Amino acid sequence: MPLTAHTWPIAAALLPFAPERLGASSPDEERGRWARTFREVAEAGFEHVDLTDTWLPFGDLDRRQTSEMASTLSEAGLSAPSMSVIRRSVIDEADGDDHLAYSHRCIDVAAELGVGVVSVGLHRPLTAAQRGRLWFWTAEGHRDRSDDTDAWDLAVRRFSELGRHAEDAGLLLSLEMYEHTFLGSGESAVRLVEEIGSDVVGLNPDVGNIVRLHEPVEDWRELLRATLPYANYWHVKNYTRDEDPDAGFVSTVPTYLESGVIDYRTAMRMALDSGFRGVICTEHYGGDGLSMSAANREYLRERILPRDPVTGEGRSRVRQQLAAGAEA
DSSP, X not given: OOOOTTTSOEEEOSTTSXXXXXXXXXXXXXXXXXXXXXXXXXXXXXXXXXXXXXXSOGGGOOHHHHHHHHHHHHHTTOEEEEEEOOSOOTTOTTTHHHHHHHHHHHHHHHHHHTOOEEXXXXXXXXXXXXXXXXXXXXXXXXXXXXXXXXXXXXXXXXXXXXXXXXXXXXXXXXXXXXXXXXXXXXXXXXXXXXXXXXXXXXXXXXXXXXXXXXXXXXXXXXXXXXXXXXXXXXEEOEEEEEEETTTTEEEEEXXXXXXXXXXXXXHHHHHHHTTOOOOEEEOOOSSSHHHHHHHHXXXXXXXXXXXXXXXXXXXXXXXXSSOTTSOO
């Protein structure tokens, strides 16, 4: 099947759904709740869903639950081309070892479910102050120290380990850009993936995580220009952004892809020219996030992605999940 605007896999993130606790009810009740969530996603017009672990800790599924997850997805008419592992930094001083083990289990579960890419990152759990804000990014969170060479080297070693596991399992690993971490700038993110040195390990250039900050930020064009040659998966979302540098004022609010400060028409053209052929995942915070994600999916399909089959032009520096002209 040629790769076009209408065949490109665009997955719904599960961020809008309340977290599920494993083992909190009988297996039938548990599966029933999963089915209701997937039915909502399908009824919003999605054929693909990102297995976002803020909804369910996928790395903690046992074999029975993994099998039931696969059948529940199938019954809803959904495929799961991607999995996002959120706030499980493998260099966390207290929980890094546990997060590394959990990420390995996520790769195993992803392989069982036919997922093609697992996205991981270095962002930490929200602080109490962040949880108390309307928009969590308006409060100070964790910052990786740029001069902490031991933490940097640990990130390289542990992501390399996860990359080897992903390759053995037939998957790709994607590193999510996130503010104030070693993946928080274009230069740092590229340096990290280059030091890892595996074409299985690429970047998830989620520049929305950067432009929403209430502080001076790197221009989104420069962020994408640096990172897209290494992109193998992509969380897309957008924000309005108003600045008055003289007054020290910045305000950002989530909005539709077409309405925010990031021009996704230009961004997608840059991505295709860089050889990006990965799954796109629509995210949104606030309000009816699923409907916003569905509207953003239609914006990408109807106005942004190419109607003609994508050809082999554009050379990525990492392995891609989708082949131009091949079935997604």
